[in-house]
């Protein structure tokens with residue numbers, strides 16, 4: 001038994017495991033002056049978002065990660081399987097984004113090494129532009145954890161737990177709109193949008209999100225308190241109650257699906273669009 005365990009311990013670092021980004025490395029990192037950083041890198045357990053002051057940003061959501069030579073190597077999804085290597089260096093963080101052609105056994109290859117440092121506080125303008133998106137980047141990981149198993153109740157519980165800013169256990173239009181705004185940020189960064197163009201994309205996303213959130217609440221708020229409770233979200237969808245129907249009547253066509261339900265589905269599937 002013992003040799004088997006030892007062997008496993010040796011093998012594990014080489015196997016593609018969905019290991020998270022080490023907790024000590026998570027959060028915001030910067031390059032340059034803290035008052036006006038050249039670039040920001042945000043790490044959550046399973047994702048990295050890099051936003052330079054100029055040029056396109058990048059979002060990497062790790063499908064797998066492994067440890068090798070002191071590096072954590074995260075690999076994203078998609079045909080290119082983009083990689084990010086990170087390791088602590090004293091108080092700093094070092095990263096490499098290996099070229100697509102770099103061989104797995106010769107990492108980091110030719111790509112340059114970047115160094116990042118912490119700042120006591122994020123500059124207000126950066127926080128205003130990216131703060132909500134970064135928060136939803138973390139929310140998304142919780143939703144994926146709660147919604148991956150096919151258990152609707154657990155999934156809805158995760159949605160409410162993550163989206164409920166006010167802590168009243170119910171979701172207001174503003175709380176839903178926040179998710180939509182964060183999703184718009186994630187999609188924009190994933191598409192390589194520059195910091196200059198980001199505000200415009202976020203404004204459009206905010207407007208659409210506001211509308212979707214309002215429709216979702218209007219369509220599902222059965223007790224009319226202006227907020228969605230977990231049971232309202234689950235109503236008729238977490239299982240089958242006794243829905244006997246009636247022999248009377250005949251099939252009707254063209255009945256619109258509940259606009260609110262559609263909007264909520266749109267909101268959540270918008271998050272699901274992310275690679």
Ligand SMILES: [Ca+2]
Pocket residue numbers: 164165166167168169170171172175
């Ligand atoms: Ca609430």
